[in-house]
Amino acid sequence: MPYDFDRPIDRRNTNAIKWDAYSSDVLPLWVADMDFAAPEPVLAALRVKVEHGVFGYEWASKELLATVASRMQKIHGWQVTADMVVAIPGVVSGFNLAARIACRPGEGVLVQPPVYPPFLKVHENTGLQLQLAPLRQVISTETLHYEIDFDEFEAAINSDGARTAMFLLCQPHNPTGGIYTPQQLTRLAEICLKHGLTICSDEIHSELLLGGASFTPMAALSPEIADHTITLVAPSKTFNVAGLFCGFAVIPNPELCQAFKQEVERLTMHVGSLGLAAAQAAFSGDCDDWLKALLCYLTDNRTFLTTTIARNFPDLRCTVPDATYLAWLDCNALVSSGRISTSPYKFFLKNASVALNDGATFGPGGEGFVRFNFGCPRSNMLAALDRMKSAFEALPPA
Numbered sequence: 001m002p003y004d005f006d007r008p009i010d011r012r013n014t015n016a017i018k019w020d021a022y023s024s025d026v027l028p029l030w031v032a033d034m035d036f037a038a039p040e041p042v043l044a045a046l047r048v049k050v051e052h053g054v055f056g057y058e059w060a061s062k063e064l065l066a067t068v069a070s071r072m073q074k075i076h077g078w079q080v081t082a083d084m085v086v087a088i089p090g091v092v093s094g095f096n097l098a099a100r101i102a103c104r105p106g107e108g109v110l111v112q113p114p115v116y117p118p119f120l121k122v123h124e125n126t127g128l129q130l131q132l133a134p135l136r137q138v139i140s141t142e143t144l145h146y147e148i149d150f151d152e153f154e155a156a157i158n159s160d161g162a163r164t165a166m167f168l169l170c171q172p173h174n175p176t177g178g179i180y181t182p183q184q185l186t187r188l189a190e191i192c193l194k195h196g197l198t199i200c201s202d203e204i205h206s207e208l209l210l211g212g213a214s215f216t217p218m219a220a221l222s223p224e225i226a227d228h229t230i231t232l233v234a235p236s237k238t239f240n241v242a243g244l245f246c247g248f249a250v251i252p253n254p255e256l257c258q259a260f261k262q263e264v265e266r267l268t269m270h271v272g273s274l275g276l277a278a279a280q281a282a283f284s285g286d287c288d289d290w291l292k293a294l295l296c297y298l299t300d301n302r303t304f305l306t307t308t309i310a311r312n313f314p315d316l317r318c319t320v321p322d323a324t325y326l327a328w329l330d331c332n333a334l335v336s337s338g339r340i341s342t343s344p345y346k347f348f349l350k351n352a353s354v355a356l357n358d359g360a361t362f363g364p365g366g367e368g369f370v371r372f373n374f375g376c377p378r379s380n381m382l383a384a385l386d387r388m389k390s391a392f393e394a395l396p397p398a
């Protein structure tokens with residue numbers, strides 16, 4: 001069945017944060033949601049709920065928890081059971097909950113910047129200390145990617161006088177779009193287990209695999225690693241239902257799982273009935289043809305974006321993401337040459353009327369970067385790149 005990802009859908013004046021935060025002349029390519037309609041089976045499931053008309057309290061059904069477990073098996077070959085799955089309102093809630101049960105006040109939570117900004121707030125929300133193990137930038141002529149500095153990673157554990165209790169992993173990684181190999185993950189896990197850390201692995205982007213990339217869940221590496229890992233997944237990014245607030249924690253360790261469930265109850269972190277219905281349809285397999293087509297479209301968007309950046313923006317360098325619909329653009333040459341005097345984020349907003357994410361909000365290593373969301377019709381991306389190019393051409397020469 002053909003799917004039309006080129007069709008523009010007007011999202012202005014719908015309270016969409018992405019579209020309504022800036023004035024109407026601005027093209028928004030920032031917040032990580034896509035400008036595509038959710039797949040038809042999800043819409044049909046929501047219609048059924050709406051037609052029923054009663055929206056009382058609901059729990060996540062056994063069928064839904066079993067569907068999530070089978071999805072892990074089907075997509076990643078990771079064997080889990082329904083009793084290990086806990087419904088949560090979202091992945092950000094999930095990693096804050098994980099920190100509350102895995103850490104005692106004053107202990108440390110370890111993250112790898114530059115990283116999705118809510119990672120850098122967990123310690124403030126939960127009375128913990130933030131510990132940083134920055135990713136290492138590897139630059140080639142036109143592109144860049146990131147690697148883990150394992151020595152620096154281990155050195156950050158128990159740094160600044162705080163015992164590290166949890167490593168909050170982002171993989172696939174936002175904003176770099178990188179996927180760690182099983183070998184890299186194993187090495188990270190070995191270090192964490194050696195120091196007694198719980199691993200919380202945010203795998204929200206794990207089905208958005210571009211160009212046939214492959215992905216291994218951290219907890220699928222071994223039963224021992226699984227025993228120390230809380231994995232967070234959701235249909236929200238893949239099937240574009242983020243506003244329905246539904247995610248899942250998968251926790252094979254029974255004590256950890258029980259503690260997590262109790263915390264969910266204590267804080268009444270329940271999921272709305274429409275989110276549960278959407279998740280069931282999204283993970284059922286009925287949307288997989290749509291997903292296949294989406295991944296082809298996003299892969300083509302990625303190629304178009306990265307080749308355009310290389311061709312038309314000699315001062316910029318861009319990641320070639322293996323996953324997500326996010327590209328990470330290094331604009332530091334533009335800043336250091338003095339061609340722009342504000343941050344690149346402000347430059348593109350003011351001079352091109354294009355709203356990207358400000359790299360500085362992703363923590364150390366993010367300054368001078370912007371994040372570009374290519375989960376949109378190609379025409380939109382083209383229009384944004386044209387505007388950015390004109391803004392560049394109007395700059396004084398280097």
Ligand SMILES: Cc1ncc(COP(=O)(O)O)c(C=O)c1O
Binds near residue numbers: 089091092236246
């Ligand atoms: C890595 C990562 N985790 C979590 C989220 C948000 O998850 P949720 O909306 O389920 O809280 C995002 C959204 O961009 C993300 O990129």
